[in-house]
Amino acid sequence: MKKAIIIGATSGIGKGLAKLLVDNNYKIGLTGRRVDLLNELKNENSNFYIKAFDINDTNVVEHKLDELTTELGGLDLLIISSGIGDINDTLAFEIEKRTIDTNILGWTCIACWAFNYFENQKSGHLVAISSIGGLRGSRQAPAYNSTKAYQINYLEGLRQKAKKLNTSIFVTDIRPGLVDTEMAKGDGLFWVMPVEKTVRQIFKAIINKKKVAYVTKRWRFIATILKQIPRSIYDRM
Numbered sequence: 001m002k003k004a005i006i007i008g009a010t011s012g013i014g015k016g017l018a019k020l021l022v023d024n025n026y027k028i029g030l031t032g033r034r035v036d037l038l039n040e041l042k043n044e045n046s047n048f049y050i051k052a053f054d055i056n057d058t059n060v061v062e063h064k065l066d067e068l069t070t071e072l073g074g075l076d077l078l079i080i081s082s083g084i085g086d087i088n089d090t091l092a093f094e095i096e097k098r099t100i101d102t103n104i105l106g107w108t109c110i111a112c113w114a115f116n117y118f119e120n121q122k123s124g125h126l127v128a129i130s131s132i133g134g135l136r137g138s139r140q141a142p143a144y145n146s147t148k149a150y151q152i153n154y155l156e157g158l159r160q161k162a163k164k165l166n167t168s169i170f171v172t173d174i175r176p177g178l179v180d181t182e183m184a185k186g187d188g189l190f191w192v193m194p195v196e197k198t199v200r201q202i203f204k205a206i207i208n209k210k211k212v213a214y215v216t217k218r219w220r221f222i223a224t225i226l227k228q229i230p231r232s233i234y235d236r237m
């Protein structure tokens with residue numbers, strides 16, 4: 001039985017992935033801050049193990065991950081699905097700071113722990129859910145898009161590092177478009193994809209050890225367009 005940890009499994013994409021992985025014979029450690037939701041999941045399946053912590057509390061993260069890995073009896077796959085993103089039209093610094101703390105500081109703490117664990121073990125798979133938003137800036141949520149750009153760049157660095165080490169460490173960057181979760185609420189959203197369809201495509205990308213995957217597939221088309229919009233036009237959008 002393969003062993004996995006999902007960071008941010010209490011809702012949305014992380015929760016969807018937890019259900020899919022457990023149906024595919026994984027033993028999984030689930031994390032998040034909402035203890036009640038973690039307990040609900042634990043009651044659903046004996047192959048769910050839970051650990052509640054805030055990834056921004058970087059003093060405890062490593063210890064919590066060590067404990068959870070011991071409970072699982074090892075680790076083959078770690079998925080970072082945790083993340084926050086708020087519209088911040090007034091550029092309130094508190095919102096930007098919260099986003100940076102979660103999507104950069106806490107996120108990096110997890111990524112470092114996972115990579116170092118896999119390097120010691122000489123194998124493993126790190127998967128992170130970044131976003132198509134990381135491809136360009138956003139006037140409505142500047143911190144969100146730039147933290148996602150950071151994640152995309154960081155994952156590329158880790159992939160390069162893994163290659164140099166010449167071990168069986170894989171790094172997958174999943175870039176969703178819009179997915180029907182608590183995060184993607186608002187007016188005027190289009191092509192909002194169901195969680196079930198999205199996680200099925202993420203699972204396929206994991207199994208195939210893809211380096212980068214846009215989910216759902218139609219969002220690859222938007223990504224191609226986004227990357228090509230000239231700056232003079234993008235600045236006016």
Ligand SMILES: NC(=O)c1ccc[n+]([C@@H]2O[C@H](COP(=O)([O-])OP(=O)(O)OC[C@H]3O[C@@H](n4cnc5c(N)ncnc54)[C@H](OP(=O)(O)O)[C@@H]3O)[C@@H](O)[C@H]2O)c1
Nearest residue numbers: 008010011012013032033034055082083131178179181184
């Ligand atoms: N939905 C979309 O349209 C979309 C599009 C592109 C990318 N994404 C990315 O997909 C990932 C998953 O998002 P989602 O759509 O599934 O949203 P979600 O339902 O809000 O899930 C976010 C998860 O992150 C966890 N989390 C947030 N802050 C945390 C913290 N400080 N410590 C520990 N856990 C924390 C939450 O758990 P607790 O609240 O229990 O802590 C929750 O389980 C995110 O990285 C997001 O940026 C989403």
